[in-house]
Amino acid sequence: MAIRKATQKAQVIEKLATFVPAGERYITTVHAETGPSPWLNSLFDQVPLLGIIISLTRQFYFFTLTDQAVIVNSANRFTNRPGDVVVVYHRNQVPGSRVNRAGLWSKFYFQFPNRAKPVRLNVHRYWRTEMDQLVAVFPQEGATGMDQATPTAEIAPPRASS
Secondary structure, eight states: OOOSHHHHHHHHHHHHTTTSOTTOOEEEEEEEEESSOGGGHHHHTTSTTHHHHHHHHOOEEEEEEESSEEEEEEEOTTTOOEEEEEEEEEGGGOOEEEEEOOSSEEEEEEOOTTOSSOEEEEEEGGGHHHHHHHHTTSOOTTOSOGGGOOOSEEOOOOOOOO
16 A cells, blocks of 8 residues: 555556556646545544445545646545546646635545536645646636536546445
8 A cells, every 4th residue: 555645656657657648748646535524534433334434435536637638547445556547638628626725635626527516526735736736727717618628538437446
């Protein structure tokens, strides 16, 4: 199980090596998780089984920014190893919005192609520098054409992490 950020990034790049064209430059990789704010975990744990249920409903992703695209792949819930590629967006069409940079857990919303509305993604402070690089390619708030973003390559939704 990779704990260090550099090891996690290396695993993601290794996983994407067959998917990304030769010569493509990796700019950054960010780890994010879905669901309510992780701050609430301490409250959820006070109610029997609720904390476990919330934890099991969270999904984990790696967002990788390259010269030409943003590649999203799943992350294993227990080992944090990168999984299958979920979707790829051209760098100029990334459907990210509503960025909230906070002290410990920042968040942004991302429109996955198989979802009706944007998904909230939480990013720990550990990944803040990388998150700043990623959200820099999001459309400016209030910009039009957000609903016209189409994936460069849509891959089947990830299997449930185990």
